[in-house]
Amino acid sequence: MSTRALLVTSSVLGENGQSIALANHFESRAAARDSVTVTKRDVVANALPHLDIAELGAWQTPADKRSDEQKALAAQSDNLLEELRASDVLVIAVPMYNLGIPSQLKAWFDRVLRAGETFRYTENGPKGLIEGKRAIILAARGGMYAGTEMDSQTPHLKSMLGLMGITDVEVVYAEGLNMGEAQRDAALKEAFQAIDQLVEAL
Template identity: 75%
Template structure:
């Protein structure tokens, strides 16, 4: 049985970004493992615009009644949701920008977190509709934030994933990357080792 992993990157630094390097390490290890396939999506190279009212409104129109423009706008979200559903594991390589996630990644979430498609509202609260998925977050930071009040990124990501039903989430941190070469190298080595273990568990 084949396990399919969707690897999403969002670093504006391209090949110079440490989150990109960790995503590439994941993909390289995955290729070496039988039964694991990888799809890559670079949200900087293939950037999504900020979500606007026209696009949001297109989701509310029944598919058969959409105009040409509405079909094109709704198609962005439809394609991203279909891609997510078609994979078993979601890997998010996420740098920390001003204590948050890159706006490129937020634009992706804005189209994937869609009421009536990936979650629904019930009397007991939101219910996720994306079932049986696992997520891996590869978090790179210049400083050390994990476990502190300044790490608003981790709970934000876990909350958005949980909204659509992805609650099995592993986080690999590579922190202190701007705190000296020795600290950086040690953190990246530890992160790569953690990734190796995760790949074997998929």
């Protein structure tokens, strides 16, 4: 049985981005395994606008009562949700921009974090509706942040995934990439090895 991976990339540097190098390594290793198929979603090349009231209103309007404009707006999110639901593993390749995630990736999360679709509110708080999936975060950073108070990115990503019900999350860090060639090469080598092990386990 094939494992379906959704690979989401978010580097504004395109193929020059270090997070793209991590994503490409994952994809190439997955391609070598007949049991893994990869669907790619580049949220920079296919950027989404910031969420606004018109799109939010389209979601909240019953499907049979939506205008043509609302149907088109709702389809943006619906298509991304269909892509997510069809996957077994969500792989997010993410650079760190100003201690956070790229705004393009936040725009993607804003479309897949939908009340009534991927989570619902209960008297005990929100409950995730996406079950049986796991996530792999491939994090590329210029400095050293993992495990420090400066790393607000990892908790943010885990919280958003957890809101949907995805709590099985592995993080591969490639850090210190702007701190000299030796540090960069060592960090990438270690990250590639970690990715190899994760792909082997898929």
